[in-house]
Amino acid sequence: MERPNFVKAVVMTGPGQVETQLLPYPDHLEPGAVVLKMEASGICGTDKHAFDGDVTLYAGTQSEQDMVYPCVHGHENSGTVFEMNGKGSEIEYSGKDLKVGDRVTNCPNIICGHCWYCRRIHAYPFCVNHQGVGMTYPSDKFPYLTGGWAEYMYLPPRTFIYKVPGELDAEETALSEIFVVSALLDRAKNYSQVDGRGFGFGDTVAIQGMGAVGMMMVAKARLLGAGKIIALDSYDPKLELSKEFGADLAINITRFSDDELVQLIRDQTEGRGADVVVECVGRPGVLDVGLRMLRRGGTYCETGNFVDTGTVLLNVHKHLAAKNVLLIGNTNHPHDGYYQAMDMMIRNRERFPFHKIITHRFSLDQAQEALKMAYEPDALKVIFTPS
Numbered sequence: 001m002e003r004p005n006f007v008k009a010v011v012m013t014g015p016g017q018v019e020t021q022l023l024p025y026p027d028h029l030e031p032g033a034v035v036l037k038m039e040a041s042g043i044c045g046t047d048k049h050a051f052d053g054d055v056t057l058y059a060g061t062q063s064e065q066d067m068v069y070p071c072v073h074g075h076e077n078s079g080t081v082f083e084m085n086g087k088g089s090e091i092e093y094s095g096k097d098l099k100v101g102d103r104v105t106n107c108p109n110i111i112c113g114h115c116w117y118c119r120r121i122h123a124y125p126f127c128v129n130h131q132g133v134g135m136t137y138p139s140d141k142f143p144y145l146t147g148g149w150a151e152y153m154y155l156p157p158r159t160f161i162y163k164v165p166g167e168l169d170a171e172e173t174a175l176s177e178i179f180v181v182s183a184l185l186d187r188a189k190n191y192s193q194v195d196g197r198g199f200g201f202g203d204t205v206a207i208q209g210m211g212a213v214g215m216m217m218v219a220k221a222r223l224l225g226a227g228k229i230i231a232l233d234s235y236d237p238k239l240e241l242s243k244e245f246g247a248d249l250a251i252n253i254t255r256f257s258d259d260e261l262v263q264l265i266r267d268q269t270e271g272r273g274a275d276v277v278v279e280c281v282g283r284p285g286v287l288d289v290g291l292r293m294l295r296r297g298g299t300y301c302e303t304g305n306f307v308d309t310g311t312v313l314l315n316v317h318k319h320l321a322a323k324n325v326l327l328i329g330n331t332n333h334p335h336d337g338y339y340q341a342m343d344m345m346i347r348n349r350e351r352f353p354f355h356k357i358i359t360h361r362f363s364l365d366q367a368q369e370a371l372k373m374a375y376e377p378d379a380l381k382v383i384f385t386p387s
Helices: 044-054 117-118 170-181 183-189 213-225 234-242 258-267 285-290 316-321 338-347 363-374
Strands: 005-016 017-024 034-042 077-084 103-106 152-155 161-163 206-210 231-232 249-252 274-279 296-302 326-329 358-362 382-383
Touching: 005 044, 005 274, 005 363, 017 183, 034 117, 034 170, 034 274, 044 363, 077 152, 077 170, 103 170, 117 274, 161 274, 170 213, 170 358, 170 382, 183 213, 183 274, 183 296, 183 326, 206 213, 206 234, 206 296, 213 231, 231 234, 231 296, 258 285, 274 285, 274 358, 285 316, 358 363, 363 382
Parallel strands: 206 231, 206 274, 231 249, 274 296, 296 326, 358 382
Antiparallel strands: 005 017, 034 077, 034 152, 034 382, 077 103, 103 161
């Protein structure tokens, strides 16, 4: 095994700026660190926010931090172990025998393990000292390559690294992180025994935004026993695909005013409104209509605004208090959910066309084209395929 001197990588140098650079291969590995030879890495909505200049993560909390420039992005990853500094069974998340050549993926969240949140909150990384793979590590400092948009990727010590079952290919592996994000609906399920709230068996679920995460939410809602699933988007091909993932009704929102859309949802639910609404658009302006289409005592799940995208004007009484809304905020996913997610992807690959979520593939030399495509309406998941 011969280490390269330099590694080709896509670097985000500032808002609206990406370029392909040669970065140094790390001259050493910290204890517990792993280097991957990359196979596939997705462009996430969070990466697009950084490209737009919206960089603040966990705003207003003790964990607030900004994504940095320059940076190698990419946290939806599939790669094979190239080298590691430590015993594989001590590095791998659940103690599996990890070896050079094994396919792995990783959780983007690196946590300290010692703060109040790490000690008391199970699985969800609310760490005060959080770091983000492919987000908060500058590419002009060691270890340079802490993101998946590269030929090789450096995973720092304490990264949650998961050995991938042999049944999953590289592209499916790169999708596993966004399927874990759909655990938001599992959280809603936990409230289902309280006063008709949460997400109950047979509930009507409306999902705003049929991007890659929205599509996974449709699949998860179906797996968890939803009744009617309503997909909402502005692009017909995405709405058609949502039906293959289990949506019963697909509505193009551009054909209705907000008032008409709210009434349409009520007409589908005996006048009440949806039991559960999930926001996967990533723009705060959609919360108004989303909360309005919710029934009294319903559950609103917010997951699209993973970064600080600004504010929205809401009437606290009408939108929240009078309707007795259960509001579940989410800017993360459980680090213990990867093996269940991968297993369910394997078990349901004939039921849900996961491979259709990846719509465009680019080499590292096509950085500008890839980021431009990620904003196009026909793009679901755009990935880099470094090798």
